[in-house]
Amino acid sequence: MKQLLACVLLVALRLQLGVAIEPENRWDTEPAGFVNEQIRFWNHGQGDVIDISEIAYSELGTFAGVPRVHCFTKDLRAEHRYDIAILGAPLDTVSCLPNRKQAEMRSELTLLMLTGGRPGARYGPSGIRTGSRRKAWGYSVFNGRDPLRDWAKVVDCGDAPMTFLDNRAAIKTLDQAHRSASSRPAANPEKSSVPRIITLGGDHTTTLSALRGTHANWGPVSVIHFDSHIGTQTTSAPHANAGSKPCTDSYVMRGKTLGTLKPESWKTDVELQQLMTKIFQPYLQVAVSRTMRISSYPPTHCLNLILNSSIHAGIRAPLVRRKGDMRNDVRCGFETITSREMDKSGAQGIINKIRERVQDTKVYITVDIDVLDPAFAPATGTPEAGGWSTRELLAVIEGLEGLQVVGADVVEVSPPFDNHGETTALAAAEIVHALLDLMVVTPVKAPKDNTQEL
Numbered sequence: 001m002k003q004l005l006a007c008v009l010l011v012a013l014r015l016q017l018g019v020a021i022e023p024e025n026r027w028d029t030e031p032a033g034f035v036n037e038q039i040r041f042w043n044h045g046q047g048d049v050i051d052i053s054e055i056a057y058s059e060l061g062t063f064a065g066v067p068r069v070h071c072f073t074k075d076l077r078a079e080h081r082y083d084i085a086i087l088g089a090p091l092d093t094v095s096c097l098p099n100r101k102q103a104e105m106r107s108e109l110t111l112l113m114l115t116g117g118r119p120g121a122r123y124g125p126s127g128i129r130t131g132s133r134r135k136a137w138g139y140s141v142f143n144g145r146d147p148l149r150d151w152a153k154v155v156d157c158g159d160a161p162m163t164f165l166d167n168r169a170a171i172k173t174l175d176q177a178h179r180s181a182s183s184r185p186a187a188n189p190e191k192s193s194v195p196r197i198i199t200l201g202g203d204h205t206t207t208l209s210a211l212r213g214t215h216a217n218w219g220p221v222s223v224i225h226f227d228s229h230i231g232t233q234t235t236s237a238p239h240a241n242a243g244s245k246p247c248t249d250s251y252v253m254r255g256k257t258l259g260t261l262k263p264e265s266w267k268t269d270v271e272l273q274q275l276m277t278k279i280f281q282p283y284l285q286v287a288v289s290r291t292m293r294i295s296s297y298p299p300t301h302c303l304n305l306i307l308n309s310s311i312h313a314g315i316r317a318p319l320v321r322r323k324g325d326m327r328n329d330v331r332c333g334f335e336t337i338t339s340r341e342m343d344k345s346g347a348q349g350i351i352n353k354i355r356e357r358v359q360d361t362k363v364y365i366t367v368d369i370d371v372l373d374p375a376f377a378p379a380t381g382t383p384e385a386g387g388w389s390t391r392e393l394l395a396v397i398e399g400l401e402g403l404q405v406v407g408a409d410v411v412e413v414s415p416p417f418d419n420h421g422e423t424t425a426l427a428a429a430e431i432v433h434a435l436l437d438l439m440v441v442t443p444v445k446a447p448k449d450n451t452q453e454l
């Protein structure tokens, strides 16, 4: 009761002396960004001119309000340099093969189909940016860091120009966009030699381009793959019998879907063949030697962009083949953590398992938003009930601090299916922010060989 009285008295006193309270006393530490601007507005008097020259939150909607930079220009002057870039990949390839006959045709379109259930991932980049409006500043209560006020220059490249009329052209332009955005000197050469990219999908096809771009600068990587689907099933006849499901799953994880095409079918599409040759040839030798060591699986099936130390986490979607899918998955270099392991070992157990798997290799983290339960991420192409909460996933990601993260993405966000509270967009933005934090806290330098041409 005494405390209540004291509070009332204090409030009354403050109201009376309101004008005497210095604005700077409102804050313990230096306010920043949005807060600064708010103070500017609060403090203005009649006739004052408000300085709007440094207003940050009224810009066009880049991710977390970071500067927009033209990342596809050949102009490499300082203003076009950065350390970490957000790159939108607005693509969804929704068609699935309706019958066996078409499956047997193995058109290249088969290879690039991802989102089987709900289209709309092409709006993912703008949706995630919208969800990031309140991420412009702020120190984490968990680790005390703010990745946007640290050493790294973080920028938003906008979206790669991806046509929805031709998947091959779309992927090619995304390849180019990744190459361009990541093949320039970084802004802080003492910390990082070339920029690292966080891609906003787009469906999971977009990960292939990102992995190609990552490989070009960093070599093969361990992939930490958060998803409800394993994504390594073959795009062959079985999926003609199983509805849209396998289409959903057979995205081009580490080039695997392309890799499972029979060589003779490559010849049906010269352009695709050239594309594959061009892309895969430089690191075939690495891939073959690794593949040969891990299994007798034909090297043509595993043209690794990734290392045999990759791992899925959050898996729960049904398999097409009772045992064959997982057998194939192991051959492709993956270990699997199912969604229910969260109940048994908790976030820390999962963190330990991932760390044990990837060791000190360079890692690429790909987050399919459907790793979350549809309660936390309803807006996605292929929702699977029984997933992790947003908090659980964020805890796992944050637990990966210290790993050498050289690339990342958040894919399969389909804003047309989000709710009014933008639940999925908020979760996705938070995840991107967490990935960004991992990159900032652990700078990684590219091998010298890969930056000579810059």
Ligand SMILES: [Mn+2]
Binding pocket: 227, 228, 229, 368, 370, 371, 382, 412
């Ligand atoms: Mn998925």
